[in-house]
Amino acid sequence: MPPASPAVITGIGVVAPTGIGRDAHWQAVLAGKSGIGRISRFDPSPYPVRLAGQVPGFVAAEHLSGRLIPQMDIWTHMSIAAADAALADAGVEPASLPEYDMAVVTASSSGGTEFGQTEMVNLHRKGPHWVGAYQSIAWFYAATTGQISIRHGMRGPCGVICNEQAGGLDTLGHARRLLRTGTRLVVAGGLDASLCPFGLTAQLANGLLSTVDNPQHAYRPFDADACGYLPGEGGAILLVEDAAAVRARGGRAYGTVAGYAAGFDPPPGSSRPRALRRVIEDALADAGLAPDDVDVVFADAAGVPADDLAEARAITEVFGPYAVPVTAPKTLTGRLYAGGGALDVATALLSMRHGVIPHTPGPVRAAPEYAVDLVLSEPRERPVSHAMVLARGYGGFAAALVLGRPA
Incomplete structure (x- = not known):
């Protein structure tokens, strides 16, 4: 086949x-x-x-x-x-x-x-x-x-x-x-x-x-x-x-759905880790990519210290401390629930098309214990071949999507 x-x-x-x-x-x-x-x-x-x-x-x-x-x-x-x-x-x-x-x-x-x-x-x-x-x-x-x-x-x-x-x-x-x-x-x-x-x-x-x-x-x-x-x-x-x-039909594409994975957090109080790291790794494996192949991560960005720390740890455990630009343009819109992940995908596709990583308005300085390269102050102009979008839902849902440039 x-x-x-x-x-x-x-x-x-x-x-x-x-x-x-x-x-x-x-x-x-x-x-x-x-x-x-x-x-x-x-x-x-x-x-x-x-x-x-x-x-x-x-x-x-x-x-x-x-x-x-x-x-x-x-x-x-x-x-x-x-x-x-x-x-x-x-x-x-x-x-x-x-x-x-x-x-x-x-x-x-x-x-x-x-x-x-x-x-x-x-x-x-x-x-x-x-x-x-x-x-x-x-x-x-x-x-x-x-x-x-x-x-x-x-x-x-x-x-x-x-x-x-x-x-x-x-x-x-x-x-x-x-x-x-x-x-x-x-x-x-x-x-x-x-x-x-x-x-x-x-x-x-x-x-x-x-x-x-x-x-x-x-x-x-x-x-x-x-x-x-x-x-x-x-x-x-x-x-x-x-x-x-x-x-x-002679059409054009913004990007490919290169990799995807979803998971669910264990019950509160469980000794098992949250799902996000595994979801990131599974999405990369599905795309056939290594962490170094990803040029930017669009974060879920809960704005809740415990959840931000959990997300930062998942990112750094896979990509390494300060190893990949992390951004959250959703500070301009608020968290849109079912609309948030889809809007981040749209933004990531435009980021790939224009070769610009948008910044995260709002935060003044990333907390040092997070060890993430949070894009602050202004966008960064650089080629983006692969972007990862992360999203979590209240109650334990977690998903990761890898986007790639069209062939």
Whole structure:
């Protein structure tokens, strides 16, 4: 049996606090332009967390018909816009392809919390007759996969992955598996949008969010004064295709899905190590690479000292102390949950294309005990042939993805 053709990423669609669209996001990342600010969708003053990464200027009516908008949560509105952008970026017209050769696999953590909150308020204040029929689907974590599938007639093996931050990487690993079994094209990635009172309250329950009110100092991963992370909304949708099919249609790719691995941490109190080091090693082995082949690591960057230390140890145990540049542009957006890993992949692909490693705005100095080469102050211009993206999800999920330059 001949070797499988590589899985390549051909389209990028971004809806994020750093901007709407691939180019707007990349320019904001290079400039260190933050999308963090005071939550404006509701009054956050009664809550201990008042800052978040919010998507600027998103208008659902610019992307969807007025008939569809009331049927969906804003998270799905944004996801559809990102999927449309990814398809256009790749130059793919779904109507020209067999419907069962196309699949959709997205990641979701929160589902349609804002839509769900509105309907719950209507139920308790006005009664059951004020609850719309779309409550039954709009809150559902698979709603985005379903709506993208319906919109573009993609009837292949669709699904949704709920692994919090790790889920955005897991969708790409799953997309590669689908391509190897005959699917031609997969819409993958993820977004989240849970900036409503109900959603913020749920996020507060883990005790890991930063309560600092200064946007410049609230989210500082790997810094000696790290104090938690900030929430955010948005993410990225990516188009994954078989490399041979892309060449046949004269398309181009941003990069290959060279290696992937996922794992799960042991229960709290266990003597067994966390999964991240093993996941990094397994992803490198899957890609057939040595640690020295990786030019940059896009970190999960929890901003929680214990988690930052665990991630730094995993990185240094595999790559060596200060041996590979480490960056976390997500300080510009907050942690986007299911959208965070996918957006990091988009940023890493652009890093490879432009030969620039983006910096990590926010931290002033990396804590010396971490022993990581954290890219601070400004981007570094250098060729990037392979990039590794790391992501962890609350509850123990861990994933690593290796991206390579297209052949």
